[in-house]
Amino acid sequence: MNFYLPIAEISINIYILISLGIGIGFISGLFGIGGGFISSPLLILVGIPPAVAVGTTTVQVFASTSTGVVSHFQRKNIDYQMGVTMVIGGLFGTFFGVLILNNLKNIGLIDNYLNSIYIVLLIITATFILYETAKVNIVHKDKKFKLHQHSWIHGLPLKFKYRKSKLYISVLAPLFIGFLIGVLTGLTGIGGGFILIPCMIYLLGMKTISVIGTSLFNITIVAFVSLFLQIYINQNIDFVLALVLIVSSSVGAAVASRIVDLLDQENLKVTFGMLLLIISSFLAYDLFRTPENLFIINYV
Amino acid sequence: MIYLEHLRIYLLSIMYKFLLIILLFCKITLASNFSLDEFDIEINSNFLGKEVVLFGNKDKESSIIFIFEGEDKDAKLTTKVKEGYLWINKTRSLNNQPSFFAIFTTPKITLNEIFLLSTLKEKHPLISNPSVRLYEIRKAMKSKNLFIEEELENLNGNLFLKKFLIPDNISPGNIKVYMYELKNNQIIKTSSKNLVIKKGGISFKLEELLKKESFIYVFILIVISLLLSLLTNLIFRRK
Missing domain, CATH: 2.60.40 (Immunoglobulin-like)
Incomplete structure (x- = not known):
């Protein structure tokens, strides 16, 4: 059964869309991620215009992270000082990202660049996950790792005391990380938690307990602002598509949360890494294969 | 006799109408x-x-x-x-x-x-x-x-x-x-x-809302997405 998406201006099979949403939600729930970096490329793969996929994914990211923020707020797991610093960087970043997206849309290179960015992000994340899993389980099975290690980041100027995280580091580091994640949010629609969390733990040396709450705080506010920017600059958010995705992905996430405890966590990580590699290979194939249509017309 | 005259007039009027329809049809069919x-x-x-x-x-x-x-x-x-x-x-x-x-x-x-x-x-x-x-x-x-x-x-x-x-x-x-x-x-x-x-x-x-009142479009979208997200979490959350 097909139905018409008014902003994407195409009709799409509702069952494909619901399955996609449930699948994205299921993966998000199973692996504890926002799902933006899976939903955006998958929407493009099923034929949603790239700009609409990006804008609509931002809504899904906002919806899925905002409820998480509330629960972390109640548990007092958010480092507001760190969160606000990253949000400031993130706001500039997302504005920059949305402008780049608009420019790519205007010059017609959006699918080339977005595909390439997703491929790089997915491969880096998959490699990181698989490497970390292998390192912990195979190479250094009995070795304990120290999360907080001093690096060049701790030598940067403009130091500030983050009381909640008990850190005395330069504001430039969280600002820059926030900026980078903001660019990704504006440009690709993803929340960026899968990059932000490792950066907060390994680069900034934050405590794990406040990392998730703070990252969700940052992602929710940046996604919130990004929604307005996407609408004003790109007009690329499909209301109907967003609502279908939110409902179906919530169902998928709820199903996953009921079975996640029954599964082996290490096997899950490897499966997740492999899944990311499979999605990235589909996107890469799209760049190399001879296109069905050599000429594409889009009316302004 | 009067009845016969009436019948003749009635038949003639039907015949004229029929002819008129034929003529009109011909005119229509002749012009594309x-x-x-x-x-x-x-x-x-x-x-x-x-x-x-x-x-x-x-x-x-x-x-x-x-x-x-x-x-x-x-x-x-x-x-x-x-x-x-x-x-x-x-x-x-x-x-x-x-x-x-x-x-x-x-x-x-x-x-x-x-x-x-x-x-x-x-x-x-x-x-x-x-x-x-x-x-x-x-x-x-x-x-x-x-x-x-x-x-x-x-x-x-x-x-x-x-x-x-x-x-x-x-x-x-x-x-x-x-x-x-x-x-x-x-x-x-x-x-x-x-x-x-x-x-x-x-x-x-x-589409009209998106083009003319972008702010309201996003605002409604945000409110509905938050409500839907909360509702589905409430329905499907683990006990």
């Missing part, structure tokens, strides 16, 4: 004419494209060309070019391109012959023009089902019929329907009608 089964198409959330039936009559000796031309719009034409192993987009802007184009002819005329008719070529540049630019535009429109080149079904010499699909990605606006009647490769009659494509229902309201 056409119609569509629908002149207004609404794009709503159930819109999956719409089959339109074009029908009419023509002189047995003449040929007919129909051209459906959507409103002119600015567009971007993207060409996929292979650079190394990758397919890269090259995009250029186009001004005033018809958003839909369909051409239907009686079987007697090939598209190449139509191209030789200077009046049509000048008025509708997309017709079989061999230039690279127009070839690319035609190909791009064809890939989106926005360009149709087909023959009319000729039913019995002077009646014709064509069913075709207005695709789901059609832009709203007027589609001008031109009928050209030809004899000996000369246009002897031209007529035109309008097919109106308009957005309606929730699709139209959402």
Whole structure:
């Protein structure tokens, strides 16, 4: 059964869309991620215009992270000082990202660049996950790792005391990380938690307990602002598509949360890494294969 | 006798009416004419494209060309070019391109012959023009089902019929329907009608809201997405 998406201006099979949403939600729930970096490329793969996929994914990211923020707020797991610093960087970043997206849309290179960015992000994340899993389980099975290690980041100027995280580091580091994640949010629609969390733990040396709450705080506010920017600059958010995705992905996430405890966590990580590699290979194939249509017309 | 006179007058009046109908029918059939089964198409959330039936009559000796031309719009034409192993987009802007184009002819005329008719070529540049630019535009429109080149079904010499699909990605606006009647490769009659494509229902309201009241659009979206997210979490959360 097909139905018409008014902003994407195409009709799409509702069952494909619901399955996609449930699948994205299921993966998000199973692996504890926002799902933006899976939903955006998958929407493009099923034929949603790239700009609409990006804008609509931002809504899904906002919806899925905002409820998480509330629960972390109640548990007092958010480092507001760190969160606000990253949000400031993130706001500039997302504005920059949305402008780049608009420019790519205007010059017609959006699918080339977005595909390439997703491929790089997915491969880096998959490699990181698989490497970390292998390192912990195979190479250094009995070795304990120290999360907080001093690096060049701790030598940067403009130091500030983050009381909640008990850190005395330069504001430039969280600002820059926030900026980078903001660019990704504006440009690709993803929340960026899968990059932000490792950066907060390994680069900034934050405590794990406040990392998730703070990252969700940052992602929710940046996604919130990004929604307005996407609408004003790109007009690329499909209301109907967003609502279908939110409902179906919530169902998928709820199903996953009921079975996640029954599964082996290490096997899950490897499966997740492999899944990311499979999605990235589909996107890469799209760049190399001879296109069905050599000429594409889009009316302004 | 009076009854017989009344009967005679009654029969005569029926005969005159019958003659008048025959004359009118002859007049109609002698002049080529056409119609569509629908002149207004609404794009709503159930819109999956719409089959339109074009029908009419023509002189047995003449040929007919129909051209459906959507409103002119600015567009971007993207060409996929292979650079190394990758397919890269090259995009250029186009001004005033018809958003839909369909051409239907009686079987007697090939598209190449139509191209030789200077009046049509000048008025509708997309017709079989061999230039690279127009070839690319035609190909791009064809890939989106926005360009149709087909023959009319000729039913019995002077009646014709064509069913075709207005695709789901059609832009709203007027589609001008031109009928050209030809004899000996000369246009002897031209007529035109309008097919109106308009957005309606929730699709139209959402698009209007997005364009005119972006802030309200996002605000409603945020509120609904938050409510839906909370609701589904509440329903499906683990006990």
